[in-house]
Amino acid sequence: MGKLFAVVVTIITLVATAIFVAHVWWLPADIAVHGPAIDHQLRETMVSAGLLFVVSQLALALFAWQYGDRKDGRPIKLFPGGAMPMVVSAIVLVGAEILALTFVGSKVWAGIFQSPPDPNSLVIDVQAEQFAFYFRYAGPDGSFAATHPELINEASENYFGLDPAHDVDARDDIVVPSLAIPVNRPILLRMHAKDVNHSFYVPELRIQQDFVPGLVIPLHFTATQAGKYEIVCTQLCGLGHYNMRAYLEVMPQEQFDHWLKDKAAQQ
Amino acid sequence: MDHAATPAAVHHHAPPQGFLRKHVFSLDHKVIGKQYLDLALVAVCIGMALSWLMRVHLAWPNLPIPGLAKLSPNGAANGVITPEYYLSLMTMHATIMVFFVLTSAPFAGFGNYFLPIQVGAEDMAFPRFNMMSFWTTCVAFLVLISSFFVSDGPALSGWTAYAPLSAVGKDAGPGQGLGQTLWALSIAIFCVGQLFGSLNFIATTLDLRTKGMSLARMPYSTWAWFITSVIGLIAFAVLLPACILLLLDRVAGTSFFIPAGLVISDRLQPHSGGSPLLWQHLFWFFGHPEVYIAILPGFGIVSTILPVFARKPLLGPRTLVGCMTAIAFLSYTVWGHHMFLSGMNPFSALLFSVPTLIITIPATIATLLWIGTIYGAKLRFTTPALFCLGFVSVFVSGGLSGFFLAQPSIDTYLHATYFVVAHFHFVMAVAAMFGIFAGTYFWFPKMFGRMMNETLGKWHFWLTFIGVYCIFMPMHYLGLAGNVRRYSAFTDDYLKPLIPLHRFITIAALLTGAAQLIFLYNLIRSRFRGPRAPDNPWQATTLEWSTTSPPPFDNFGGHPPVVSHGPNEYGVPGAAGDYVMQAASEPARVR
């Protein structure tokens, strides 16, 4: 029975590890400036966690194999050094790993969430609601008009509650359900929620941020590769949560300018 | 440190009379413990059935499930689960499992039964409080289940019930009317029951230990229950007011968690001034210690059982208790790791990340102590032993994924994906469950005076052990691919290629679930037809094995044991049968 346990644990460990190592299912290619740093952190963690995983599971398997009661009257053996080697190795090895990961990781985190956005960022206002994302571009006047929740009217596609009747500023704001951005341009999102918590997640961008009702949360990034990607909601927001998505379209600057003009004409 | 039992601390009961007093409103901690275990058994069956419905829907979203339309005409009109019903099933699955299984069975169930006996007492310190705590928990369960029958459906905001979705009331959609109110009410009532229970455990441990049972000589399961009850006292004392505030927002027009200007269902909500993040802080301040409440009794149970079947003392017992204490203490400092991306100040992410990583150190030490215990052992691979070894394996698997999530820079990618689902299922649904299984197979003979069937037990172990790896290991891969959690269907372009893996998981889940029928059958059959159990079938040292199987109503037949040894006397050279019981009359060994 002990030998069976050892074999099963060994097989599980090797198969699971192999699938991780072979990247059978893995992250999509990253398209963000800060992406490689996150991927590097993930790889480092995967290596150390993987080593710990393999070593501890195999040790468990080995001891289960070796130390069954063979009823041969042999005495038990205490682990050499007692508990001390366990304590020391855990503190030293795990402690060192934690220090290293924290030191590097905190720089990665700070680079995304604690650094100021580029002053030349393209600013886009993002509203999350049950169950869609809407994006607002400032239009030729370069400013975002004030929004009024009581004026929101989805039937006429006034998702942000703009007041074009009285607010000239509002007449040129461009509201669309897709996030189009120029490639290699710093982007600053101003995120707010209309109703409940939502979240903005693009796996390729390696970035995620919750929308919190009552707060306007900034999120900045730069995309490095053109293409069409999905933005999905990751904060449970109700029945339509699974279907709450928008497309992120990263395109060359000229194509973006053309797209923006197009959308402005349709407002 | 010796503690003499004073006359005031010793409880004397008359034996209970009458059916109600003996079996329903019993003051006997053993009956109450069994009642908790029975409640947990009913709850786990319901919780597991809900998870089957969820998994079948995820794998085959358009498949009508036979019989479901009759059971829930609103939720599954032609047998196909609607998106809102899926989320309700998920919410109820998690709530039932976390509260009524993982908190009730290993802590309230086994703890109630065995803590007084293991410390040599006749009963808990406050038997009436104990009875009330069970019945309060029972009422909480019934209130929760009643939400299934509400016209608008049960709550669907997850067991985490984030505001404002959970706070604004029925404007927020189906499941957010009466269903959510009943959820909050149920959990508030549950908190009260737990607080009673924690007080009892603490008082009993500190005051009712028998002569010779110093704190240092307490079994590790007792230590675990004691530490867990301290965690619970503080954690549930925060969840209770949080639920009350949520209820006030829902029914009394307050705005603790709801800011101004929200438009839901085309209506401007009348609330203002509240903070959704406040709910998250309050909830997770409870929620993180809660997961240690779920796992620490498992630590204690495994640390008690492993030496019995290794015939060898636990390696580093004082270190183990130190680890459990460190984990308990640190558990209050890490709650923000559930909130790295919640919108709280990003700097606090680093503050929470550090203790979260540090907590891996005592967890690692404990794991190494268990592995070190079986080094050089003489292992007897009984079913409880197998579940203990399995516990170590799955705890390693589950704990290591936490290592990723503890780092905010990695959590940026993995948050709210199936990687998180894999992590918490491994440590809670699997490791904690293995602790419960180990405890059941180990203590069944003591509780019922009959042995469980070993062959069936081993089949149960193997099918479950392989099964849970097949279910939950692939979820890590899904998470790495960016598969978002809490989705009722995978309609996004990038998720569609992952559906075959989901189908594999579903099949594994159904098969593993079916394997639990072996356990159920074994449990019921052994109860009535199992071979009679001797007082100490496992040759274990702790005090419960010094008394009859099952114990008499006052645990020790009017003769409280006198303890002269610690619980760790296994593999003792020269001792009759290689072990020395705690209540043995040999002189105390100096250790």
Added chain:
Amino acid sequence: MRTHSISVVATALVTGALARPATIVRATPAGAAGTIGGKVTYTGTPPKMKPIDMAKEPNCVTQHAAAPVLTENVVTGPGNTLRWVVVYISAGDQGSAPGTETVRLDQKGCQYIPHVLVVQPNQPLDIYNDDPHSHNIHPLAKVNPEWNKSQPAGAPPIHTKWEQPEFIPVKCNVHPWMHGWHMVLTTSHYAVTGEDGAFTLSGLPPGKYTVTAWQEQFGTQSQDLTISGTETKTINLVFKATPY
């Protein structure tokens, strides 16, 4: 006995956005033959009908690839006419019969078809999901009970009815651009204008009537008139349109 124009109603409901259905006419009691007809038009500048970008539901984008769907809150026709205006007898109603045949609402291509439907109290209403994905219809009723219900792809139709007169805006919880109206009217003398803005209310016994036109953005316009025999009276109802 009343004659039924079910085929007209059915055709109108099922045809979809590109069609220009005839005005919907209710049955007329024999012997009462007065008629009120006319057109609904506007003055001023109406808001633009904007193309709806259904990007989050690619299924629906494909369905409308040939011709994009436009917003339906103000739909105009040639000659400054207004579509989707409900014209009905709001006072002095006589000779109305309760509605009994089933009215059908389709959710197709992520739109409500028809955009505006009229039912009488307790008239059966069947709601179908013709799309290969889920919809969640949410009538925002204030007088009647408010409810919402998911219909996954292939789900059976919802059989329902409204009991109280009310103008009920209807939205889809899952697709924010999907909007429609359920108008619960006690009178059976009503019409919903097509692109030609025309309406006909027939089978009116002699009497004094108030005719009201309702448009979801511009509100109501009313006119009083008297029917004395079997004549046809023609009126024009004009809304003041504003761009915002």
